Amino acid sequence: LPAAAGTGPAPRTAPCQGRSFGKVILLGEHAAVFGRHALAAPLSLQVVAQVAQNPAAGVDLAIPAWGVEGHLGFADQQNTLHHALGRVLAELGLAGEDLRIEVFSDLPRAMGLGSSAAVAVAVIRALSNYFSLALSDERVNALAYGAEVEVHGAASGMGNTLATYGTPMLFRAAAPRQAIVLPKPLQLVLGYSGVESLTAKMVAQVATLHRQHPALYDKIFDDIDSLTQQGATALARGDDALLGELMNINHGLLGALQVSSWEVEELVGLARRHGALGAKLTGGGGGGTVLALCGEDPQIALDIVAAMQQAGYRAVRTTLEGESAPRKASP
16 A cells, blocks of 8 residues: 555544445346346345554454455455455545454355445445545445445446445446335345355356357346336335246346356245245355245245255345335444
């Protein structure tokens, strides 16, 4: 990090925190990287970052839940988290500051739930508070997008946008955000495949396929885009049955993009057999998480969780709330 220590804004003496949310993609992953729409919503699972003065020289980054502990500048140079943090610090004029950054995450790493974007937003907000930068949401979002590009190589901008603004939305890169108010709670189950979903790898894989057969894959992206926009209408109307069917179709199209896995297919099958209205992978694929829409009967969610757990997977219930949907995490 090139700048000399002490050249940035004056820090506060006490540690400061920043918060953000993870996300689920209901419809549209991968197609969104190619300029189409995606439908996504924030999870109640949070990430909290804390920034404090480092008694040692330099920047230390720790994410205990992920087994991350390292010194910026001396860590493995292939560590994309460190590259992303270095980029953020440089853009904020904080390169050379002595900082201890700790991140506490409810989100599992590399499971398609926007964990890297949530970490970026939480850390940026903590830095803003610690150095009294008063960063706007727009600036936080832009910085987090840059960090996402550093981590994944290419990014739609959806993860950082959800983590920043914390509202369900129909998202399209470079287009105005279209927030959606849920008319009622949406009951979901998250089934973790146990296989890390490396978004950068899966995005690159789909990009390669697109270059080889652009017309074929553009047709798939267009089909995903169409059902995603229908899904936004269904979500806003509270039409769970239609939303679930669209999720099922979307999962089939993601299979055509070759981003599923046998663990994902087993979880999808378990969810559907035990009453899910719709079930699909969420996120980059290649593993990661399966999202099941459970309708209004709480027993269906319980049955799906039990079936997934009996098959050896971790599964959790979650709810996207209606009028009280998770709001933007406080700065």
